[in-house]
Amino acid sequence: MSIQQNLNTLINDLPETVTLVAVSKTKPNSDIMEAYHVGQRDFGENKIQDMVEKADALPKDIRWHMIGHVQRNKVKYMAGFVHLIHGIDNLKLLKEVDKQAQKHNRIIDCLLQIKIAEEDSKFGMTAAHAKTMLQTDVAALKNIRIVGVMGMATFTDNHDQIKNEFQRLKTIFEDLKSIVSPNCEMKTISMGMSGDYPLAIACGSNMIRVGSSIFGARNY
Template sequence: MSVNAQNYKTILEKTKAAGASLVAVSKIKPVSDIKALYDLGQRDFGENYVQELVEKQPQLPEDIRWHFIGHLQSNKIKYIAPFVHLIHGVDSEKLLLEIDKQARKNNRVIDCLLQVHVAQEATKFGFDGAEVTALIDRIGSGALALPNIRVKGLMAMASFTEDVEKLKQEFTAMKTLFEKNATRETSNLKLETLSMGMSGDYALALEYGSTMIRVGSLLFGARS
């Protein structure tokens, strides 16, 4: 089998024990690999590239929940708006407005996560803590009207490091920020999802309050 069934079982058990969910990151992996994991019971899959997602989606079962987890450009939203389940990396107000516009065209409400820049690396995207809180305040008060979007939570990519203390600090900061804003609730704002943790740090992320992990290489093997 092209996927690691034993790793999948182990990760799924840890995820369920923490009351969290698993997104299998299938970027650059063939449809046959995704189908193999689907046959083991997985339904949530994450893709990083719009063109790749659009090519794969019609070739696979309709009950797959597709997560877009990469850096999304405004001009590409229209291609995934008809079917995407959750957009993880919303890192600007401009992007939110365009998702709302494309969702309206497709007569849908699209679920989104706001991306927070918690890592020290310059390559990561996202809002800082104050910016995301201010944005949530504007959405919650209705000052920023987004009738075709539901903001479901926050997402972060921790530093790519083996320094466990650094990771703990970043995960703790995210959990604190999440809890601070989780009290706001309107028809299109309810923070339920804290998406953090990947193949290298998912166990620690679950320990520190993640409700959704994004795991690829442990399931599908290393990417070439």
Template structure:
């Protein structure tokens, strides 16, 4: 399936009133499909795999903002540190320390989201409340982490048709997001709540999301 241009325009129209950022999830999709959306003005693209991102990034325009949204291993941070725009999937302090180290080596500050576990599924990753607040406290009190910037939270809802369950999970993450803003005013750019994908992005926006990650609606099923 080629890029669904009509759907892209409909999604952009739906997001515009709320100033929600669309991250087009281009994992497994060819360069040509990414360029189709790029020519329409899309600049934020998300990838799940470091190797695939490494292959695509040099072949595409330099003003693309690359979002890494998959589970990130510490030994692969060095490969994306020179250019990644936002890492959505930070789920440990040790990973943050590794990102900070490679950001310093590249003389840049890397924006990160802390991933929170909100789903009713053991296969998903993320921090619980206690771990989240502990990491926020450590970063808040430690000047060594000057090469990273905590920009907000990310979460993935359960894969279910039960909209009440999904809404409950989104509301929970939104509440955590607002609590962090109040308790940690030191993070002056803590303003991103990344939740919602192809199947539930409208529900996510209704419950406070300001960044959605959409792949299959735009590009078709994963190869």
């Protein structure tokens, strides 16, 4: 099937409350434009340099999501246009986003990446760390807004394990939602990818990151 057919099938199956981020990493601009012509506007990249190049060349109404691990020294390159940063996993990074957003007179929306998987290779902070950060540090940062959480389940065929990890993120989200802070508006749970998004949605996700189910296998 074509990208447009894949996308239409996927969109028709999704609840209206769920935002689809089309993961366009490693994909050429022509593929992104094929999805764009169906009406897709949210695209996810995992490398800032790639995202900058694509944002420069493609329509300006695209909402770019930074879904990969973010290096602090590269935040400045995307601060002028990034729509949502999914992978905030420490306070130093959040402070850098705030600093660079201020230079562009912007407020940048961010998700706290929570480590719910058992794999050591996955990034993310603990629920306790996230809670402390929201309670003590975030209010001083005027150019960011924490709008939710992001998590990646363990790469496994064990359905019950994935379900437990997704449910854990939903529980953490509900707990963090109760914290009152002027620049914290918890509304987004970003979890679920091509292989597990139906389960993620059933567990409370309202934002999914889907690549191969739309664009086919990645080009490395």
